[in-house]
Amino acid sequence: MFTSVDDVSARLAETGYLASPAVATTVFLAARLGKPLLVEGPAGVGKTELAKAVAQVAAARLVRLQCYEGVDESRALYEWNHAKQLLRISAGRDESWDETRTDIFSEEFLLPRPLLTAIRGDEPTVLLIDETDKADVEMEGLLLEVLSDFQVTVPELGTVTATRRPFVVLTSNAGRELSEALRRRCLFLHIGFPEEELERRIVRLKVPGLGQALTESVVRVVGALRAMDLRKAPSVAETVDWARTLLALGADTLDETVVRDTLGVILKHQDDIQKAAAKLDLEAL
Amino acid sequence: MTAVAERITGLVGALRGHGVRIGTGETVDAARAVEALGLADRELLREGLAATLLHGPGQRALFDSVFDLYFPRGVGGPREAPLDRETLRDRLAEALAADDRALMARLAAEAVDGMGGYGSSPGSDGWSAYQTLDRLRPQTLLARVRADVRGRDGSGAGFADRLLDDEIRGRIEEFRRMVAAEARRRVAERRGRDEIARRGVRPTADRVDFLFANRDQLTELRRAVAPLARKLATRLAARRRRAARGTVDLRRTLRSSLSTGGVPMRPVLRRRRPVRPELVLLCDVSGSVSGFSDFTMLLVQALHDQFSKVRVFAFVNRLDEVTGLLDHGRADPDGLGARIRAEATLTGWHGSSDYGVALGEFAERYGGAVGPRTTVFVLGDARTNMSDPNLHAVREVARQARRVYWLNPEPRDRWGTGDSAAPAYAGLVAMHECRTARQLGALIARLLPV
Incomplete structure (x- = not known):
């Protein structure tokens, strides 16, 4: 898939994803070792974007499983199309039961869900399991089989093994501690x-209209805010939002008024805004 | 390739020694990663090994220190003749002003080489980061670097200028870390890597002894509260689910079996009363134990939605309720200890802790806070400063409460030495040794009622 780490960075950059050396190295290794990639980090640093960018680079199909509380086998793996099966049964009235049975448990009546889709596909696939921490613990058990052997067992059809291993990316906001067993199977x-x-390069790429000096100041202020131990530190997404806001406002330098008026774009809690204002010597809001 | 394999297993061994759980499979993966990446670029190697060996973000700082020992930047000291102190300071100021990391690293190596050596006989000599920094005093360069940066940028009037001081301090801190890493590397060459990896590397925050943690480590610990609370909440929920499944109620099973001719077709499970437990925390917040108490209070606060009611009391030699302070403390956990000591009445007559008086006051004034559903945690080292331990009050609280646990941050073999009344209290309530955040997490997961 990739020839070297530099190759990864260069090709990801072409799609508009600027990867740090750590990201590029790990993506390269995940492709080379054929292991799933578990990505953790605060919201808005581009975890999901990474999977999309890799899919684009590898010209692969992106299969996405969005996890939520209560996601289960029938949503993640496969399901039988009951309605269609009933129709089939009532259509073939004078058949024997054996004929009907072998027929209604065939491919035609199977509804593949993301995990099965990703494994059955012949074309290159990137499987994105998003927000794994939102799913229940039981779901992890299901993932273990899929991720370690890349196979799924459907009792009526037998075991489906991946002919071509998908590139798997799991993301997590660390809302729940993932089990050690799952972590072990992944590159972290x-x-x-x-x-x-x-x-700075990200801001320049996403908001090209913003001046050089202003970009620099924006990044510095955001860096200082992150060092402040806030409830919700501003993320890359917020930096870009802020840069866009400043561009829309037509500001050409950062000054006290501008920062005070737009602090709400980067900080999402009132406590944080007050704390930051105090530390940055802004006058009372 | 065998030498590299040896390096990798050595690295893995050192990490395991610090409590990172790494299986053989991961070690093999690490070796495959090295094969794929090659040894040409050290930073790529670092990232590759971290990706294969680590499972969480908390272990990264530890990994970096150990990695620097097993895959060092170079061997021996710098080749050039050592610079004198003033030249070194000049060049460091330039590097700090330009934020040139590579130059800073080179200067750190030269500084350790020139100023960090001590001792002369083999076996007692070594390299000291402390001595280097003490002679070089990088922190005094702040004003100079600031003037330098302002002069370079011209104006110095921009908004971001007010961040400059903090940024320079961050760079100086980075330089200090480089010096420490360099000194460790030089010592490791002298004494052997494995030894230094075992003893000279700072452990992860959750394995630091509460009683000996410095300010940085306490700050780091406070940051670990939220993840630890999440982990515990998951574990408590699992325990609760298991408990909810319940055990077989024999009497009601037999009773319902009458309708099926005495054959128990359907077991009846014992019903669980859907009550959430109450929690009372008694915390010694005096001097040395305060780090431990603050951490535990924050942790319990983070877990508060697991309980129907949480009340927290703090004492030194008087006792006062601080539940309200803790509620407001979420926005500013660092200032919690100071606020408690400022706003609650914790001392009378003198400033040293007195468990007897404080516990007596609790039993007397807040006895109503403890009921049959309440679990009480006492946090403290049980050092009574030679006064009466007031065992009667403890007995009284233990009688009223569902459970009483005492968490003691001192190592078990020091209980009962000096003025410690730990054995006396341990005779009345269950006392547990609780020296690190890791121990605390394990204890809380086990002891907390569900």
Whole structure:
């Protein structure tokens, strides 16, 4: 899939995803070792984007399983199309039961869900299991079989093994501690907030209209805010939002008024805004 | 390739020694990663090994220190003749102003080489980061670097300028870390990697002894509260689910079996009363134990939705309720300890802790807080400063409460030494040793009622 780590960074950059060395290395290894990639990190640093970018680079189909509380086998793996099966039964009235039975448990009546879809496909596939921490613990057990052997067992049809291993990305916001067993099967990647230099490049890429000096100030202020131990530290998404806001407002330098008026774009809690205002010597809001 | 394999297993061994759980499968993966990445780029190697060996973000700092020992940047000292102190300071100021990390690392190596060496006989000599930093005093460069940066940028009037001081302090802190890593590397060359990896590397925050944690480590610990609370909540929920399934109620099973001719077709499970337990925390917040108490209070606060009621009391030699302070403390956990000591009445007459008086006051004034559903946790080292331990009050609380646990941050073999009344209290209530966040997490998961 990739020839080297630099190849990964370069090709991801072409799709508009600027990867840090850690991200590029881990993606390269995940492709080379054929292991799933578990990505953790705060919201808005581009975990889901990474999977999309990899899919685009590899010209692969992106299959996405969005996890939520209560997601189960029939939503993640496969389901029998009961309505269609009933129709089939009532259509063939004078058949023997054996004929009907072998027929209604065939491919035609199977509804593949994301996990099965990703495994059965012949074309290159990126399987994104998003927000794994939202799913219940039972769901993890299901993932274990799929992720370690890349196979799924459907009792009526037998075991389906992947002919071509999908590139698997699991994301988690660490809302719940994932089990050690699941972590063991994956390469672990923590995407934190980017280095200043990288963030400047991201802002320049996403908001090209913003001036050089202003971009630099924006990134510096956001960096200082992150060091403040706030309830919700601003993420890359917020930096970009802020840059867009400043561009829309037509500001050409950061000054006290501008920062005070737009602080709500980057900080989402009143406590945080007050704390930041105090630390940045802004006058009372 | 065998030498590299040896390095990897050594690295894995050192990490395991610090409590990171790594299986053989991961070690093999790490070796495959090295094969795929090659040894040319050290930073790629670092990321590759971290991706294959680690399972969580909390272990990264530890990993980086150990990695620096097993895959060092270089061997021996720098080749150039050592610079004198003033030249070194000049060049460091330049590097800090330009935020040139590579130059800073080179200067750190030179500084350790020139100023960090001590001792002369083999066996007692070594390299000291402390001595290097003490002679070099990088923190005094702040004003100079600031003037330098402002002069370079010209104006110095922009908004971001007010962040400059903090940024420079961050860079100096980074330089100090580089010096520490460099000194460790040089010592490791002298004394052997495995030894230094075992003893010279700072453990992960959850394995730091509460009583000896410094300020940085306590801050780091406070940051670990939320993840730990999440982990515990998951575990408590699992325990609750298991408990809800319940045990067979024999009497009612037999009774219902009458309708099927005495054959128990359907077992009847014991019904669980859907009550959430109440929690009372008594915390010694005096001097040395305060780090432990603050951490535990924050942890319990983070877990508060698991209980119907949580009340927290703090004491030194007087006792006061601080539940309200804790509620407001979520926005600013760092200031919690100071606020408690400022706003609650915790001392009278003198400032040293007195368990007897404080526990007596609790039994007398807040006896109503403890009922048959309440679990009481006492946090403290049970050092009574030679005064009466007031066992009667403890007995009284234990009689009223559902359970009483005492968490003691001192190692077990020091209980009962000096003025410690730990054995006396341990005779009345269950006392557990609780020296690190890891121990606390395990204890809470086990002891908390569900």
